[in-house]
Amino acid sequence: MSEVTAQIAGYLRQAERILLVGHMDPDGDVIGALLGLREALRRLGKQVVPALPDRPPSKYAFLPGFAELTTAPAGSFDLFVSLDSSDTARLEPIYSTVVAPAGRPVINIDHHITNVMFGTLNWVEPRAASTSEMIISLVDALGVPMDREIALPLLTGIVMDTRGFRTSNTTSDTLRAASRLMDAGASLGEVMERALNSRPYAMLCLWGKMLATVHLEGRIAWAVLTPAMQAECGNPEEGDGGFINLLVSLQEADVGLLFYDKGDHAVEVGFRAKPGIDISGVAFALGGGGHPQAAGCTVEGSLEEVRARVLDMVRRAIDGQRALYR
Template sequence: MIPKHPVEGELGQAIAHLSAASRILLFVHKVPDGDCLGSVSAMLSVLEACGKKAIAYCDDPAPLGYRFLPGLSRLYDAATLPPFEPDLLVVLDSADRGRIGDGVRWLDGNVPVVNIDHHIGNGCFGDVNWLDPSAPACGEMIFHLCRAAGWTITPDVATALYTAVMTDTGSFQYANTTADTLRLAAELRDLGARVNEIREEVYERKPLAYLRLLSSVLTSLQLSADGRVAWLRVTGETMTVSGAGANDCDGLINYPRAIDGVQVALLFREVDAGQIKVGFRSKGDIDVYAIARRFGGGGHRRASGCTFMGGLDDAEKQIVQAVMDEIGTA
């Protein structure tokens, strides 16, 4: 049995707000991943079971491999969000307000905001900020929330939370995987998590556009002279020709990261002519969070990101150099 979190402090306040509310609007970040989608799926299920009206907002659609998650029919964007007057707003897995995109306008009203997140350097933009940077996934925090609140973890909830934790730990392979994480995975399986369905949907269901994108992007692979930094480039033209969307870029960075001798992998994605999304992944003790912070980004020690305002060539030149400087002092 994994340790319980004490029902006090920010966790206790989060539970009190959720218990008192009757109409709850949940938010997850743009270009959603398995952790935020698993977390919001679980929250939608438990809140509905408690007799509450709950819907969720995301700027971007769920990737194909996560659409099996229960409750995502109640995940809306700005164009499809139905009329709704919430008495509580809950932001999941977002280090700052800007990560929820157009949904940020909701946070500027009089409705209280509960912020639940596991990223380093969270902006504490909520009225209640339950933050745990030691948690490998927001989904693990939602598990503790459910247990502390006395909410039943049904097979649907267990499936959602297993998906969240599995994906944010790289199938329990990343350094953020602890003994408690593995105990949690076992407990979720005992509670009915449909692990075979999760594996098939997440890892064996890809759109054709993803494979077209992958085949094009791999030709852009570059390595530093010492072989310790590797990176890929995704141009706007490549995205257009392949027919891929932003969600299809998920996981591309793992290819340069897997190269023998590489300590830091980078993915440069051209959003438009003057905006580049940059992903960072590291092995060993390299702190890519510190590098991303220099460029206004954030995340985790071994997995971070930032937005570079400028051209693709400038982004590559400046950020690769910053990584090389960091490696030189590691």
């Protein structure tokens, strides 16, 4: 047990009423960490409220405690735990209305390297592939035996933040953590089925429309998404439903680009690159950011203008990197 998990366990044991809060636009990792830790703390007889600024996607409704997730936490708390959030802005409006006014300790648990250390106690592990994976050690530090109700949300968080063990931050420790949760009764098949490999019919409609726009220029594959296409398909949740990952999976492509033309003279651009290619510099130069293999930005201009400009920049970035490695 590390010193910081022991300290956090100490705070949690002393508290009576605890608010767990996660970030806006909630994903599987923050939901998994919230519900896994909630369940472990209930085992110790604590009153726990799990809260999120936005309503969670309904596909996570199979997780124990999902119905307890609230966007409007009520009452007073003597301890706050922030999960998977790199700063307090991503906890709003809950942070400024509930957490800050209480003047009580805030424990900050996160795996993002960009975390600004806003807590009373900060436990940030950038090498962890997910915050849910970190919660396993905390459950151990609390002395709570792992069981299915705790393990299922945590496994879901691990699977979703690694896209089913496919991202480059998936380590052998990640697989061992997942196998331990399976041994505790969590079904990997159920998680894969319900959380990862599940899409509405409307999304398949949208994929069909995006597929019709796919172009391959050199080793760059690009496609277009518009609000009109979304409306025609009944506005499915979750943006492109992973279509951009399909683009970069092409054998003929090193980079996948998705242009989301919102029609207000601004185009959101999603970037994906194969390992060995770094497109984060291009996204950063255009005012965005991200990781070497996955980044994004918003660019002013018409679709035609933005596409020409971004394609040109990506082409130069690829050529520069190839020259470097030759």
